[in-house]
Amino acid sequence: MSITVRRLQSRAALSNESLDAVLSPIEREAMISAASEKLEEFLEILRIDHQNDPNTRGTPGRVARMFVDELVRGRTVAPPSLTDFENRHAYEGMIITGPIDVRSTCAHHLMPIRGEAYVAVLPSPNGKVLGLSKYDRVVDHFAARLQTQEELVQQIGNHLWENTAPTGLAVRISAVHMCRTHRGVRAANGRMVTSAYFGAFLEDASLKNEFLRECASLEVSR
Numbered sequence: 001m002s003i004t005v006r007r008l009q010s011r012a013a014l015s016n017e018s019l020d021a022v023l024s025p026i027e028r029e030a031m032i033s034a035a036s037e038k039l040e041e042f043l044e045i046l047r048i049d050h051q052n053d054p055n056t057r058g059t060p061g062r063v064a065r066m067f068v069d070e071l072v073r074g075r076t077v078a079p080p081s082l083t084d085f086e087n088r089h090a091y092e093g094m095i096i097t098g099p100i101d102v103r104s105t106c107a108h109h110l111m112p113i114r115g116e117a118y119v120a121v122l123p124s125p126n127g128k129v130l131g132l133s134k135y136d137r138v139v140d141h142f143a144a145r146l147q148t149q150e151e152l153v154q155q156i157g158n159h160l161w162e163n164t165a166p167t168g169l170a171v172r173i174s175a176v177h178m179c180r181t182h183r184g185v186r187a188a189n190g191r192m193v194t195s196a197y198f199g200a201f202l203e204d205a206s207l208k209n210e211f212l213r214e215c216a217s218l219e220v221s222r
């Protein structure tokens with residue numbers, strides 16, 4: 001086993017925790033090829049002849065690359081830099097953005113989670129405000145891991161709260177879990193909603209209500 005692969009394996013962490021260092025391109029390739037070998041074994045255990053079956057030839061490599069480069073990518077790269085602008089007009093009203101696409105993978109079953117996030121911020125009058133696309137990037141960064149929806153909403157909220165210091169912050173995610181629609185009860189529909197509130201949103205129920213009303217109208221206009 002190469003030194004690179006050994007180093008990768010010695011740094012196991014929780015499924016939605018960032019690795020302690022950003023992966024170099026060499027480490028990334030080593031991770032993909034090690035995972036690919038294990039996926040070959042996995043298909044063989046399922047008695048799938050991936051070497052001779054034209055449909056699954058190359059599948060172990062494709063799946064390994066998909067996991068490392070896309071599904072769990074958020075753990076292996078640096079978080080997006082949160083460039084911000086002065087709140088020049090000392091705007092204190094609520095800024096709400098959404099729906100933001102959420103594409104994640106359930107940590108329990110490795111099945112897709114697909115939904116929308118909404119974020120509300122009460123900017124501090126002498127603080128900074130983020131460019132809107134930054135919220136999309138933060139959501140994507142934490143969604144690109146094996147997640148539970150409860151922890152995803154909290155991680156997005158904590159990151160924004162700690163790095164932008166607004167007066168209040170609310171994050172809400174509404175999503176469909178394929179582990180519920182494609183296995184188990186095979187529910188045709190049904191969403192899960194999770195939310196996280198910080199600062200003024202925890203103290204003032206009318207702020208929460210305003211946020212939820214706006215989420216409902218953004219959902220309808222989608």
Ligand SMILES: [Zn+2]
Nearest residue numbers: 106108109179
């Ligand atoms: Zn699941």
